[in-house]
Amino acid sequence: xxxxxxxxxxxxxxxxxxxxxxxxxxxxxxxxxxxxxxxxxxxxxxxxxxxxxxxxxxxxxxxxxxxxxxxxxxxxxxxxxxxxxxxxxxxxxxxxxxxxxxxxxxxxxxxxxxxxxxxxxxxxxxxxxxxxxxxxxxxxxxxxxxxxxxxxxxxxxxxxxxxxxxxxxxxxxxxxxxxxxxxxxxxxxxxxxxxxxxxxxxxxxxxxxxxxxxxxxxxxxxxxxxxxxxxxxxxxxxxxxxxxxxxxxxxxxxxxxxxxxxxxxxxxxxxxxxxxxxxxxxxxxxxxxxxxxxx
Ligand code: EPU
Numbered sequence: 001x002x003x004x005x006x007x008x009x010x011x012x013x014x015x016x017x018x019x020x021x022x023x024x025x026x027x028x029x030x031x032x033x034x035x036x037x038x039x040x041x042x043x044x045x046x047x048x049x050x051x052x053x054x055x056x057x058x059x060x061x062x063x064x065x066x067x068x069x070x071x072x073x074x075x076x077x078x079x080x081x082x083x084x085x086x087x088x089x090x091x092x093x094x095x096x097x098x099x100x101x102x103x104x105x106x107x108x109x110x111x112x113x114x115x116x117x118x119x120x121x122x123x124x125x126x127x128x129x130x131x132x133x134x135x136x137x138x139x140x141x142x143x144x145x146x147x148x149x150x151x152x153x154x155x156x157x158x159x160x161x162x163x164x165x166x167x168x169x170x171x172x173x174x175x176x177x178x179x180x181x182x183x184x185x186x187x188x189x190x191x192x193x194x195x196x197x198x199x200x201x202x203x204x205x206x207x208x209x210x211x212x213x214x215x216x217x218x219x220x221x222x223x224x225x226x227x228x229x230x231x232x233x234x235x236x237x238x239x240x241x242x243x244x245x246x247x248x249x250x251x252x253x254x255x256x257x258x259x260x261x262x263x264x265x266x267x268x269x270x271x272x273x274x275x276x277x278x279x280x281x282x283x284x285x286x287x288x289x290x291x292x293x294x295x
Contacts, residue, residue, distance in 0.1 A: 008050050012036055016035075020032055023035075024069060026258055028068070030264070032072075039082060044181065048153075062125035063123060063124035063128055066291055067217060068291070069264055069292075070264045082181075082182075084098070084099050091188055094182060094185075095107075097126050101134070102123060112189055112191065114194070115144045116144065118138075120202060131172055150174060151181065219289050220288065232282050236278050243273070245261045246270045248274060
């Protein structure tokens with residue numbers, strides 16, 4: 001189906017029929033029929049406003065590192081393509097939401113600013129990390145976030161500090177039509193060598209416990225309160241369970257990996273098998289931590 005989009009929407013930078021295999025770290029999914037890639041905040045705002053006016057839904061894509069796409073997507077997809085500029089003011093860093101998350105952590109290290117070490121192994125875009133309140137090793141974005149800019153689902157541009165209730169474990173209000181535009185982190189000046197040592201320690205830890213050599217989408221399920229999804233899946237004996245080229249990682253049971261030719265349907269089936277087996281054995285309902293898109 002081809003949607004007749006209005007001229008102002010089609011005047012924004014966009015590409016047609018881009019495979020989600022190229023837009024996601026898991027490397028599966030159908031075609032992104034309409035990929036809009038604004039290079040300025042004004043273009044992003046024009047996109048949202050045009051969609052609102054036309055009554056069109058839209059989806060927001062970041063680095064595609066936490067996403068499983070089932071089939072083709074006709075819904076217009078917004079992926080920011082802002083210049084990757086990091087601004088420093090004292091010990092604060094501001095970056096556009098489209099900036100690479102790991103690259104931002106590296107920029108902080110180089111600037112001798114401590115506080116984003118936890119982010120050094122979390123892939124994706126800064127916007128995705130803010131939206132998910134990404135975290136690792138007991139730290140999360142809300143700990144360092146001082147200000148952020150976003151578009152509301154109505155296309156209004158807002159800049160403000162986080163408020164109580166904005167962020168929670170792996171979640172925020174910035175879903176369903178919100179678009180994160182940029183974020184500012186309050187960091188602490190430190191010695192780059194000390195920061196590097198902490199980053200290296202996290203990397204080593206992650207490297208021995210997570211399957212970094214195969215395509216994956218990070219942790220697939222959320223940790224149920226007080227429990228570990230990885231431990232529950234492991235204890236259910238599911239490591240190595242395979243549907244085609246999709247496998248429960250033998251290294252970390254809460255990671256599903258793509259051995260090369262896996263399909264989105266195989267991942268969906270594998271997730272369902274894991275979910276139902278864990279429910280049967282442990283009586284715990286696992287919830288996806290990854291986002292799942294189907295049109
Ligand atoms: N465990 C097992 N078997 C496994 C995997 C883990 O028994 O196959 C056990 C571990 O031995 C440990 C416990 O489960 O006792 C927790 O494991 P781990 O330390 O690996 O942490 P996690 O809770 O599985 C969380 C985040 C990760 C983040 C790490 C490190 C979630 C869902 N996961 O994993 O985030 O990298 O802590 O801080 O919150 C992600 O968000 O995509 C992600 C990978």
